[in-house]
Amino acid sequence: MAHVYDTIIIGGGPAGLSAGLYAARSRMDTLLIERAKYGGQATTTDELENYPGSIENCTGTTLSQRMRKQAEDFGVNFVKNEVLDVDFDGKVKVIKCKNDETYEAKSVIIATGAYPRLAGFDREVELRGRGVSYCATCDADFFTDLDIAVIGGGDSAITEAIYLTKFAESVTVIHRRDELRAAKSLQEKAFKNPKIKFIWNSVPLEAKGDEILESLVIENRKTGEKSEVEVNGCFVFVGYLPISEVFKGKINMNDRGDIITDQEMRTNVEGVFAAGDIREKSLRQVITAAADGAIAATNAEHYIQNNFAE
Template sequence: MDKIYDVIVLGAGPAGLAAGLYAGRSRLSTLIIEKGKDGGQIAITDEIENYPGQMVEGESGPSLIARMTEQAKKFGAERANDTILSVELEGDVKVLKSAKNEYRAKAVIVATGAFPKPIGCENEAKFIGKGISFCATCDAAFFEDFEVFVVGGGDSAVEEAMYLTKFARKVTIIHRRDELRAAKSIQEKAFANPKLHFLWDTVVQSVDGDELLSKMVVKNVKTGELTTIEADPEDGLFGVFGFIGYNPNSKLFDGILEMENGYIKTDDNMHTNIPGVFAAGDIRVKSLRQVVTAAADGAIAAMQAEKFINE
């Protein structure tokens, strides 16, 4: 491909689409490259309630992303469905190569996201978004007055479990060890919470149900004993939240961009260590990974890319 774009955006989740929208609206020639479906993690969320200004009743992840995609298209962002295999980011022209194509741009915005580590149980994929979640902030309200389970034992797992107690009638932490890995100060708060319970030395073996998650088999890792947990008949379902960590989609940039635990380091304006290369959304080091923060990152990255190009 001979064309040199002003901006190439890698990833079409909320960060990438917001970047494409803002770059296109700034009259920058823009290409968004996505290897799969638009949306990233939000594409598997059935309902969204916490996106500011949301006016659509029963908003879903796919419906929100569909509108973002159309907005980016409206302002001229071009699209390519491709998998980038290598990058050359130094110099005035950045080069991104796939198996069949070579893309060039003056600036690159990395918005490849991160994905939760799976719980690792049988039938897990079938119930993601139908009882299994990886975001308490996103989905806690949907389990108000229901029973929920949290898989994990680190800081995030325990903090998210305490957050869930504001909504669920009962929250049980399932942890494969006999003690939590969370900071002692967090543990003290957790043990003092009357709505929080614990299943020690336990892993989730399998999940099941009709349309929604209503049955789970757990295994004691010390004794091998299997226990079946079923939803209260009046509820018909329960929730399982996985918090055993995330895997950032950053392998492509190993040894090229500065990282921390696999996440790309940026300043407040989304600059990486290489001039003309920006990172936005879940792929970068940050304290909150939500649709609203991803979109904000994308907008900032696009504006900074414009500034870089015009300098």
């Protein structure tokens, strides 16, 4: 007979690790499955200054390592594997992974996260964390009094461009169309801000710089003309993609693929919860992911108490 865990957490970022900590501290038999690196997107942040209580020189990687160790010390079982399929139909949930590994649990917490959509220009990945960023809230302070670019024209891009003006000397919004897609109220604020400039009908082709970003080569989509913009930072806001493919058809999602939950992290499937960036939510940060994980684990415990009599 297969071992049935109290809860299985899918994903080892801040949401999953926080859920593991809270579940294990509640004496729940807990398994966490992670396919790649513990810490998720947080590990791409070289300095993590906006997490309450961060130690000096805290990085996303070191914080994630401490979170994992803390969860492990309380008894979380960790497995490195990739989830290929799930069966949420029965009272006991079934998680199928690579190498014919199958796990069962009374509850499941989905914390697979999301990843930023790349703009697709040359050396974008190479200079990530060295001038190319995907999170203004995380990294804006590093670009104080510098010239930076923002790629995109939607709500996120313009909201973050306005936010970045609190730090940067100038912010140049580079947008592939001749008008913004952001809400009119945001557009009005951006157009009135003296620090924000706009380059229309253009896309980035290449990031230049030896160790750090020094400039962007851009191309006008209408004329084909290429030019170079000197910037020390480039913030890409062309969308986030939820890592939710394996759950499609198994659970309610929005059109983007974000899993829909209530404020208690409950999905439409009894006994299945979701936490962190995989959720439909407004703020994607380490602190909100950790909070989601704690809430999900607490409610998973309540669910088990109410549905699995000893």
